[in-house]
Amino acid sequence: MKVNVGTLDRVIRAILGLVLIALVFVGPQTAWGWLGLIPLATAFMGNCPAYSIFGIKTCKTK
Template sequence: MTINMGSADRIVRAIVGVVLIALVFVGPQTPWGWIGIIPLATAAFGMCPAYSLLGIKTCKKK
């Protein structure tokens, strides 16, 4: 499992994930907000399976 996401991509995904999960508790309070677990998990691990399939890397080369 190699890291294929840059820091800006990870920050945006983490923010989107937290906002979506917050929608479960505040706002429309629908269970669709739990979909925010996916971007939050990919941000935590730094690896996006869709990026791997498409050959995309947003991280800087070492």
């Protein structure tokens, strides 16, 4: 699996994922907050399937 998510993109995804998951416990307390697992997982893996489909790459090439 090739890395296609850059460092800044990973940080933003991780923060967004954590905020969405926090909505499960505070705020409106709906199950929609569990969608935060998707950006969190892509941040840790460094690979975004949607980026692969569209040919987008935010990481620096070596």
